[in-house]
Amino acid sequence: MSVGAAAGASGEQGLKAERVADQAKSRRRSTKAEQRAETMEQILDEAENLFSKHGLHGVTLKDVAKRVGVHHTLLNYYFADKKTLFDAVFARRAVVTSTRRMEALDVYDRATAGKPTIEGALHAFLDTDLDLYIHGGEGWKNYGALSAQVANTPEWGAEMMDSHFDPVVLRLIDLLKKAMPDCAAEDIFWGYHFVTGALMVTLARTGRIDKLSGGICRSEDFEAIKARMAAFMAAGFRQICSAKSV
Amino acid sequence: MSVGAAAGASGEQGLKAERVADQAKSRRRSTKAEQRAETMEQILDEAENLFSKHGLHGVTLKDVAKRVGVHHTLLNYYFADKKTLFDAVFARRAVVTSTRRMEALDVYDRATAGKPTIEGALHAFLDTDLDLYIHGGEGWKNYGALSAQVANTPEWGAEMMDSHFDPVVLRLIDLLKKAMPDCAAEDIFWGYHFVTGALMVTLARTGRIDKLSGGICRSEDFEAIKARMAAFMAAGFRQICSAKSV
DNA sequence: CCTCTTATTCACTCTCTAGTTAGTTAATAT
DNA sequence: ATATTAACTAACTAGAGAGTGAATAAGAGG
Numbered sequence: 001m002s003v004g005a006a007a008g009a010s011g012e013q014g015l016k017a018e019r020v021a022d023q024a025k026s027r028r029r030s031t032k033a034e035q036r037a038e039t040m041e042q043i044l045d046e047a048e049n050l051f052s053k054h055g056l057h058g059v060t061l062k063d064v065a066k067r068v069g070v071h072h073t074l075l076n077y078y079f080a081d082k083k084t085l086f087d088a089v090f091a092r093r094a095v096v097t098s099t100r101r102m103e104a105l106d107v108y109d110r111a112t113a114g115k116p117t118i119e120g121a122l123h124a125f126l127d128t129d130l131d132l133y134i135h136g137g138e139g140w141k142n143y144g145a146l147s148a149q150v151a152n153t154p155e156w157g158a159e160m161m162d163s164h165f166d167p168v169v170l171r172l173i174d175l176l177k178k179a180m181p182d183c184a185a186e187d188i189f190w191g192y193h194f195v196t197g198a199l200m201v202t203l204a205r206t207g208r209i210d211k212l213s214g215g216i217c218r219s220e221d222f223e224a225i226k227a228r229m230a231a232f233m234a235a236g237f238r239q240i241c242s243a244k245s246v
Numbered sequence: 247m248s249v250g251a252a253a254g255a256s257g258e259q260g261l262k263a264e265r266v267a268d269q270a271k272s273r274r275r276s277t278k279a280e281q282r283a284e285t286m287e288q289i290l291d292e293a294e295n296l297f298s299k300h301g302l303h304g305v306t307l308k309d310v311a312k313r314v315g316v317h318h319t320l321l322n323y324y325f326a327d328k329k330t331l332f333d334a335v336f337a338r339r340a341v342v343t344s345t346r347r348m349e350a351l352d353v354y355d356r357a358t359a360g361k362p363t364i365e366g367a368l369h370a371f372l373d374t375d376l377d378l379y380i381h382g383g384e385g386w387k388n389y390g391a392l393s394a395q396v397a398n399t400p401e402w403g404a405e406m407m408d409s410h411f412d413p414v415v416l417r418l419i420d421l422l423k424k425a426m427p428d429c430a431a432e433d434i435f436w437g438y439h440f441v442t443g444a445l446m447v448t449l450a451r452t453g454r455i456d457k458l459s460g461g462i463c464r465s466e467d468f469e470a471i472k473a474r475m476a477a478f479m480a481a482g483f484r485q486i487c488s489a490k491s492v
Numbered sequence: 493c494c495t496c497t498t499a500t501t502c503a504c505t506c507t508c509t510a511g512t513t514a515g516t517t518a519a520t521a522t
Numbered sequence: 523a524t525a526t527t528a529a530c531t532a533a534c535t536a537g538a539g540a541g542t543g544a545a546t547a548a549g550a551g552g
Contacts, residue, residue: 031549031550032497032498032499032548032549032550035498035499035549036498036499039499039500052400053400053401054303054401055301055303055304055399056303056304057300057301057302057303057304058301058302058303058401060538060539060540061539061540061541062538062539062540070500070501071500071501071502072539072540073500073501073502073540073541073542074499074500074501076540076541076542077499077500078499081540081541082539082540082541145400148398149395149398149399151398151447151450151452151454152394152395152397152398152446152447152450152452153301153395153452154298154299154391154450154451154452155299155300155304157450157452157454158452158453158454158457161452161454162454162457162458166457166458169458170458185459185462186459186462186463186470187474189455189458189459189462189463190455190463190470190471190474190478191474191478192455192458193444193447193448193455193463194440194444194475194478194479196447197443197444197445197446197447197448198439198440198443198444199443200398200443200446200447201397201398201439201442201443201446202439202443204397204398204400204403205400206397206398206399206400206403206404206407207404208397208403208404208407208408209435209436209438209439211404211408211412212408212412212415212416212435212438213431213432213435216431216432216435217432217435217436217439224432224436225436228433228436228437228486229440231482231485231486231489232436232437232440232482232483232485232486233440233482234485235481235482235484235485235486236477236478236479236481236482237478238481239477239478239480239481240474240477240478240481243477277519277520278518278519278520278527278528278529281519281528281529282528282529285529285530306508306509306510307509307510307511308508308509308510316530316531317530317531317532318509318510318511319510319511319512319530319531319532320529320530320531322510322511322512323529323530324529327510327511328509328510
């Protein structure tokens, strides 16, 4: 479950479809199980790449197949249909980031012996995630952009986020409640709402902040986010909670 | 340029395609110019509704046409192609919210005689926008959800946001700089980044916070956001700026 | 070596989609 | 009143797109 594991076969940026096809051919010399795993992973990688850029409806199975260098019906063989493929793409890394953050929160909770700080909890939650995108390679970056889209998709976005992230998020909120025992649950939830919104635009990496700031800030610069976000949000929490409890 | 103006013909929630078609027939008794304007507006309303829920690629011209009760090629008559229609949908309300906020910021700047506060500037920026969604009816709500999608679309999202909102946003940042003269531009831009992210999830109204909070918070409750967001974000700005300037 | 299974492709089907061109009806201007 | 223009529809094209079921090829197991 290392970062590299799920990032796996995704050193693909400059590869043309043909080259990928060649690789597919030469890869044939492996066992069936390996073949299956590798092909599926390649499909997931390319689908992730395209979905992250054009969305579910903006990508055709043929587009994905072409990039992988296989016939497009093979995608139906491995994944029942397009939406199933999309779900698989999302789930693959969602479970990784979800469990990692859960662990980080548990560790932090134990380390502080049940006396967490707002900032500490947020750091555990955010940094663990951001590190994945910083060190996980192209695949994780694509997944991040995909998440941002999913989180803002009214149709099935909330459902999809819920099913993967509710446990971690509730764990975070649990810690925040401990850190702010006098704060109304309502305020904590709205605070989390702001946090997740800020995180999602970050992951979207649309490049908007680059132009807006005239190059001072860069969308890709997750380190800058890491350095600021937890402190920023913690101050926000303190503010809206103190307004009522004091 | 009132809220009602752009919200116009959008009291359409429960109408069946047939009924709309009937209306279209009876509407014929007006002048050509009126007819044109009304039909275009109806097309924009229905397109907005569908685009906001399914995205650009998730909607077909036929879907839109059916809802309006006209032949689908009429959409090609009024709008060159699908993307042009989408742009028109977005632009219609983008100019409204953009100019409104610009005015609000100008008014606030004058009222404070060049000595703005962080919170004041954020209130002018955010509340003016949120009021539109609160009082503007279904159409504005749909537009809000659409914005959230656009803002997180890597393909052309940033471009689209830039072209409509750069002036207002830079005006806001200008006020924030005045309010925090010792703060690094970098920090202010990242702070704005967080603000816009939080605003966008809000507008997306996916319902995620509802389930997550067990009903304590509701996605639709923009008043709750209005009551908290400016204060929350202002505290965040103060925090990340003080960390360096003090 | 032969059978069984699995990976992969092929040849189609069926439906939808954007968009064009030509035509129809109704308002407008003279 | 009539010629012109604008709003709108019908018919059609050309091409995707997702998905199916049969065919093939290559391993794996006995």
